[in-house]
Structure formats: structure tokens, C-alpha cells
Amino acid sequence: MPEPAHHLEQRVYTGVTEEERPVLVAQLWHAGAIKVETVKTSDTYTVTATFRV
Amino acid sequence: MRSIHPFLMSAICALAVGGCQSLNGAPTPIESRKEALAHVSAQMLPAAIQTYDDATAETARRKARDRIIRARIYAIDVNYNDFSRSLSTEQKSFVVGSDVLAAGLTGAATLAKSARTKTHLTTYAGFVLGIRGTVDKELYFSKTLPAIIAQMNASRQTVLAKITEGLARPDSDYPLAAGLADLEAYYVAGTLNGALAAISKEAGVQTQTAEDRIASVTTIAAQYDDLSRKLSRYWQPDGVAFDAGHEARMLACVGPRASVVDLVDVIHGTAAQRTSLVACLTAGGATLN
Numbered sequence: 001m002p003e004p005a006h007h008l009e010q011r012v013y014t015g016v017t018e019e020e021r022p023v024l025v026a027q028l029w030h031a032g033a034i035k036v037e038t039v040k041t042s043d044t045y046t047v048t049a050t051f052r053v
Numbered sequence: 054m055r056s057i058h059p060f061l062m063s064a065i066c067a068l069a070v071g072g073c074q075s076l077n078g079a080p081t082p083i084e085s086r087k088e089a090l091a092h093v094s095a096q097m098l099p100a101a102i103q104t105y106d107d108a109t110a111e112t113a114r115r116k117a118r119d120r121i122i123r124a125r126i127y128a129i130d131v132n133y134n135d136f137s138r139s140l141s142t143e144q145k146s147f148v149v150g151s152d153v154l155a156a157g158l159t160g161a162a163t164l165a166k167s168a169r170t171k172t173h174l175t176t177y178a179g180f181v182l183g184i185r186g187t188v189d190k191e192l193y194f195s196k197t198l199p200a201i202i203a204q205m206n207a208s209r210q211t212v213l214a215k216i217t218e219g220l221a222r223p224d225s226d227y228p229l230a231a232g233l234a235d236l237e238a239y240y241v242a243g244t245l246n247g248a249l250a251a252i253s254k255e256a257g258v259q260t261q262t263a264e265d266r267i268a269s270v271t272t273i274a275a276q277y278d279d280l281s282r283k284l285s286r287y288w289q290p291d292g293v294a295f296d297a298g299h300e301a302r303m304l305a306c307v308g309p310r311a312s313v314v315d316l317v318d319v320i321h322g323t324a325a326q327r328t329s330l331v332a333c334l335t336a337g338g339a340t341l342n
Contacts, residue, residue, distance in 0.1 A: 007268035011314065013275045013321060020277035022225030023285050024321055029231055030295050031313040038226060047275075051314065053268060 008034075009053045016045040082134075089131045096124030105229050106293075114224040122220060122232040126213070129236065133209070133243040137202055154181050201248045208242035208251050273322055280327040283341040284320045287334070299339070306333035 016024055021038060028036050028049040035050040082089075095101065101124075105117035158181065162174035216235045219227035241247040286292075287299050304311045307319055307330060319326045331341060 007266055010267055010270045011318075012270060012272045014272060016275045016321075017277055020275060020281070020321065022223075023277075023289075024275070024317070025226050026228065026289070026293075027285070027313075027317045027320070029228070031317050036226065038222075050267075 007053050009051045011049045011051070013047040013049075014041075014044075016047050018045075021045050021047065086131055086135045090128055093124035093127050096121050097128065102229070111224055118224055118227075118229045118232060119220055121229060122216065122236065125233075125236050126216065126239065129240050129243065133205075136243070137205065140198070140202070201245060201252070204248040204252050205243050205245075208247060209239060212239040212242050273318055275321045276324060277321060278324060278327070280324070280331055281320050284327060284330065287339065287341050288316075288320075302334060302337060302339060303330065306330050306337070 011028075013024060016038075024047055025036055025038065028047070031049075032051060033049040034052055037048045039046045039048075101117070101121050105114060105121060108114040108117055156178075158174050158178035162171045162178065165171045165174060212235060216232065216239065219232060219235065242251070284303070288295055288303060290296055290299070300313070300316070303316055304313070307315055319330055334341060
């Protein structure tokens with residue numbers, strides 16, 4: 001009997017500032033993200049959080 | 054009496070082969086498990102976590118985090134190596150030992166003169182082989198044990214890569230709590246149940262593919278203003294821990310079925326949503342600084 005399929009949901013936050021980044025990342029982990037990635041784009045960051053739904 | 058001698062001989066042979074060093078399949082470790090664990094015992098104490106909690110500077114927090122996580126990785130590795138080594142040795146010892154014992158009993162039955170002794174010895178041999186088959190199948194998973202150990206090693210490497218990647222990030226991105234959660238997964242990956250679950254999971258290729266599918270991607274243009282700061286401080290009064298009571302009030306204001314992710318979106322999303330949230334909280338008696 002195969003397990004029911006789980007889907008992933010991604011939320012991408014663009015234009016995240018240096019000040020906002022640690023706050024957002026901590027809140028995303030607290031929200032239950034299974035993965036949080038941060039990529040620097042010019043002077044801001046793009047934070048991608050993956051959730052299991 | 055003479056018919057008992059072969060029985061004793063076979064039992065001694067079985068025990069001797071079962072305890073044979075070459076069955077270990079690995080050289081003796083340079084230090085015992087207890088000695089190895091003593092090297093990192095300081096990082097297992099609550100004081101180590103307290104040091105991390107007390108640190109405010111990013112460098113100090115990261116250093117404390119790395120020490121705790123690396124020490125625990127080492128401790129899990131020491132225990133895992135001890136476990137996998139003993140697992141393999143026990144199986145080999147049991148299988149070889151019980152085979153030798155059964156062969157000895159069968160040989161003794163052939164040599165025995167008394168018909169009653171022959172019957173007894175043959176029955177004992179059958180009993181030993183029966184027990185061997187059941188234990189080997191149920192406890193040692195028969196010949197699949199090497200595959201299970203290989204799965205445990207592979208799963209552990211996957212989780213370890215995730216932890217290593219996390220340790221390369223700042224503490225704000227990969228806090229100790231996230232590291233400890235990954236360490237739990239690292240431990241579970243090295244258990245028989247974890248390996249069997251992983252094997253079962255891989256067997257259902259279609260299910261696995263479905264699991265990896267990203268159902269939706271939502272893009273939010275982040276805005277972080279003064280209200281965002283106030284709401285974040287209200288949610289995390291000390292800047293680290295989340296206040297459960299405040300969180301419940303905020304979620305109630307965001308909407309009847311709002312999730313924590315929705316709350317994150319309001320704090321980092323559009324200004325209008327934040328204004329509405331702050332108004333609701335203030336009306337409920339909350340003070341936002």
C-alpha cells in the first residue's frame with residue numbers, strides 16, 4: 001500500500017533587506033519550513049522557503 | 054554417557070566459532086565507545102546550550118552552535134559504528150555457531166548407539182536449525198542485513214550533507230534548534246527502523262516522485278517597515294523566542310483559519326495588511342513598541 005503523496009509548497013520573498021533577512025528566516029523556520037534558502041541579489045536577498053503540505 | 058560427548062563437543066565448537074575474532078569483520082577500535090564519548094561530553098551538557106543562548110554576537114553564537122552540533126555528530130557516529138559492528142558480528146556468530154551446533158548434534162546422532170539417544174539428538178538438531186531460521190529471519194533480516202547497513206550509511210550521508218550545509222550558514226539562517234532537529238534525523242537514519250522505512254520509501258518510485266513535486270510557488274515582494282519591526286518585536290519579545298500568547302492573538306486578528314505562514318506574509322508583505330493587523334491588536338489591548 002503506497003503512502004499518500006506529499007506536495008511541496010514554496011514561498012519566495014524577493015527584495016529582502018539585510019535587516020529583515022534574519023527576522024524573516026527565523027520566522028519561516030518557526031512556521032514549519034523544511035528548507036530555507038537565501039540568495040543575495042545585488043543589494044537585497046531572495047529568500048525561498050519550502051513547506052510540506 | 055559416551056553418546057553425550059559428541060554433543061558437548063559440538064556445543065564447544067559452536068561457541069568457539071561464534072566468538073571467533075575474524076567474524077568481527079573490522080579491526081578493534083583504538084579506543085572504547087565510552088572513552089571516545091568522553092572527548093565530547095562537555096558539549097552534551099545543558100551548560101553548552103546555555104552558552105549558546107547567552108551569546109548575543111553572531112560570531113559567538115555560531116561558534117557555540119558549531120561546537121555543540123559537531124560534538125553530537127561525533128557522538129552519534131561513535132554509537133552508530135559500535136552498533137553496526139556489533140550487529141554484523143552478532144549475526145555471523147549466531148548463524149555460524151548454530152550451524153556448527155546443529156551439525157555436531159546430527160553427527161552425534163549418527164554415532165550414538167542407543168535409539169533413544171539418536172532420537173533426542175536429531176530432535177535437538179532440528180530445534181537448533183528451527184530457532185536459527187526464525188532468529189536470522191526476524192532479528193537479522195537474513196541476507197538483507199548488508200543492504201540495510203548500506204541504506205543506513207547512505208541515509209546518514211544525506212542528512213550529514215544537510216547539516217554541513219547548515220553549519221556553513223550564519224546562526225540566524227541555521228539556528229541551533231534547526232541543527233538539533235537535523236541531528237535527530239541523522240540519528241534516526243542510522244537505525245534499523247529508519248533504514249527499513251527508507252528502503253520502503255524508495256521502493257515506491259512513483260510515490261517518491263510525487264513527494265518531490267512542488268505543488269505551488271508563491272512570490273511575495275517583501276516590505277519591511279516600522280510596523281513590521283513592531284509586529285516582529287511583539288511576536289519575539291526577546292528577539293529569539295516566539296511568544297505563544299502573542300502569536301495566538303496575531304493569528305486571530307489575521308483571520309479565523311490563518312496559519313503561521315500567513316502571519317509571516319502579513320509582517321513581510323503589503324503595508325495595508327500590517328496596518329489592519331496592528332489596529333486589531335491595539336483594539337484588543339495589545340501594546341506594540
